[in-house]
Amino acid sequence: MPSKKPVTEESPAVSTALQRHGLERVGQVFWNLGVPSLIEEAVRRREGRLALGGVLVVRTGQHTGRAPNDKFIVRESSSDGAIGWGAVNRPFEPRRFDQLHRRLLSYYRGKDLFIQDRVVGTDPASQRTVRVVTETAWHSAFAGTMFLAPAGYAGADAFEPDFTILHAPNFSAEPERDGTQSPTCILIHFGKRLVLIGGTSYAGEIKKSAFTVMNYLLPLDGILSMHCAANVGSSGDVALFFGLSGTGKTSLSADPRRTLIGDDEHGWSDDGIFNIEAGCYAKMIR
Structure with missing residues (x-):
C-alpha cells in the first residue's frame, strides 16, 4: 500500500x-x-x-x-x-x-x-x-x-x-x-x-x-519491443500505430469503437500484444 x-x-x-x-x-x-x-x-x-x-x-x-x-x-x-x-x-x-x-x-x-x-x-x-x-x-x-x-x-x-x-x-x-x-x-x-x-x-x-x-x-527473451500505440476491436483484432513522437499515435489509437491497449510502448510475444506502461502520455502543445 x-x-x-x-x-x-x-x-x-x-x-x-x-x-x-x-x-x-x-x-x-x-x-x-x-x-x-x-x-x-x-x-x-x-x-x-x-x-x-x-x-x-x-x-x-x-x-x-x-x-x-x-x-x-x-x-x-x-x-x-x-x-x-x-x-x-x-x-x-x-x-x-x-x-x-x-x-x-x-x-x-x-x-x-x-x-x-x-x-x-x-x-x-x-x-x-x-x-x-x-x-x-x-x-x-x-x-x-x-x-x-x-x-x-x-x-x-x-x-x-x-x-x-x-x-x-x-x-x-x-x-x-x-x-x-x-x-x-x-x-x-x-x-x-x-x-x-x-x-x-x-x-x-x-x-x-x-x-x-x-x-x-x-x-x-524473444519478444519484439515496439514504439507504437495499440488498440483492439470487439472481435480481438489488434491494430498497431507506429510513428515518431508527436506524429499522432495517441490520437489515432483513442478510437471510441475500440479498446485502448496503450498509446506509446508495447511488446509482442508469442501470447500477443501487451503494454509496457500503465498510464497514457498525451502531449499538450501550446
Whole structure:
C-alpha cells in the first residue's frame, strides 16, 4: 500500500535499502507515496500548481521534450555485443559513468527523496521491477502513474529492482569533467542495471529510459519491443500505430469503437500484444 507519511532512515528496512544504492545522509524519504499525496506535496513545495479539475500543472524548464543528444549507453562487456553502436546508441566510458554517479550520490545528501518501487510491463512473464529515486514529488507522481504497482509488495528492503533510475533534474553535469555533451545527462549502464538522469525536468526521460532498458532486455527473451500505440476491436483484432513522437499515435489509437491497449510502448510475444506502461502520455502543445 502507498505510504501517506515520509519514511525516514530510522527504519532499518529503509536504511538497508538506501545503503544498497549508496544513498547516505539524505533528508526525509517518501517511499511509495500515493499519487494524490504526491500532488499535495508538489503543491506544498511549489513544484507546480493545481488547475481546474485538480490537475497538477508544472514547468519543465528549458527541456520541453527529450534530449537525445545527451543520452548515452555505457560501453561495457556484458552488453557490448548486443548493442548496435552508432549515432543513436552512443557509447560512454565506464570510468566517466562511475565518476558522475559518485557526484550524483553526493548531490543527494541532505535532500528529501521520493522513491517509487514499481513494475514495468503488463505481461507477468516478461515484466521487470524498477526503483525510481528522484528529488521532486511531481516526478515521483509521474513514475507512480506510468509504471505498475508490484503485486505482493513486501517492503523496501525485500524489493529487488531489476534496474534503478536515479533522477536529479536540478543536478548539472560538467561536460569537460564528465564527458557529456551538456549539463544534461541521460546515462544507461546495463551491467550495473542503473540509469542516471540529470539536468532536465522533462518527465518523459524517465519513461523513455525504462523503455530503452526494456528495448534491450525483451528481444533477448524473444519478444519484439515496439514504439507504437495499440488498440483492439470487439472481435480481438489488434491494430498497431507506429510513428515518431508527436506524429499522432495517441490520437489515432483513442478510437471510441475500440479498446485502448496503450498509446506509446508495447511488446509482442508469442501470447500477443501487451503494454509496457500503465498510464497514457498525451502531449499538450501550446
